Amino acid sequence: MDMHSGIVISKADGRPMYLQIMEQVNQRVAVGDWPPGHDIPSIRQLAVELQVSVITVKRAYLELEREGVIVTQHGKGSSIAIGAHPGPALLAGNLGRHLTEAARLAAALGLSDRQLTERLRNAAEQLKEERQ
């Protein structure tokens, strides 16, 4: 078993620690470091390694389980789910976060929803032009 997860928690990152753990497990799967069926550290092992509370890791694992990325068997620990496809889910998550951030900044600037949509459309057009 891979006892060392390689997961690093940032305290400067404002997001909850359980989200950071989820994202990094997803990344390990997305880049192929953790293939389907691969055993991952138990909740307690990871908590000890990262020096974060057991309940935080437990929450990350429960959500990963719900998303179908990992499976947990009683007494056997957790492993990457067969058929886990975290790539699109991961990108979708990132997109969602950036859109939320964009909406927040637009609100702070006092932009209307229409102006915000316009800016997004322009950005997409620009990207298309750059690629041609």
Next chain:
Amino acid sequence: MSDLAIRFSGVGKDYPHFTLDNIDLELPAGGIMGFIGANGAGKSTTIRILMGLIHQDRGTVEVLGRPMPKEQAAIKADVGYVSEDMRLYKSATLDWHMKFVAPIYPGWDQGYAEELLKRFDLKAEQGIKGLSHGQRVKAALLLVLARRPRLLVLDEPTTGLDPVARHEVLGELMAVLADERRTILFSSHNTLDVEQISDQITFIDRGRIIAADDKESFLDRWRRVRLAVPTEVTLPALPGVIDTTRSGHLAVITVDRYDPAMAAAYGEAGATVSVVEPMTLEEIFVANVHGRRERCAA
């Protein structure tokens, strides 16, 4: 035997100028609880009752399934306690202390003690007199950890430690929890340490427990909501709102039971939610204490 390592039920203690009132506390075995309070809030009094150093006037205390103070001798064999005011013999060495403690406790693990010496960067032959504050805390912790007690009770273990020593101490506490039968209660006013490693969090203020929950629920429930509010709009009174601050056309609301439906309720009243921010444990603690004190004063 219950699977609660600590159970306080209706515990009280009266002093001329301070009352510890109706303390209920439950910590399951295998968990770690951070006990947060300002100076003088009652943290140390609660811990001293837990350790049988002082006795409660009311209520019942059970530690590892046994009543305290009645069975304190049996309990103490399984409990390790480190506090700031605990003194080591200045003229003796750490090695002398280790040899003094080892025969008293059957669980003493010499191999682990030596491992801890290395990890804490301590020298057994060094006299206590020459140790820095951080080294003394680590030495006291070593003497307790090497007994492998089922319950560790630590009063302000990280206070006054430099960042490296804090990291070593927190890491060692987490290593203890790798064994799921072992339990830790630690008090602190450093909310960052508590936020990092605790499963359960209890806030105490002025002799009363003002909030107790698991950490994820705490962090999930509390939010700061920033709103744009036209002058003529009155914000509706929504449940869970602890504090509202209006300044010009902006308002900041602190809520202890955030629900996404709140945004719609404010929208209907004519206000616009611009951002919903999570709060750190420190911000939650301060908001909690202020909210409670204001309500008491009103």
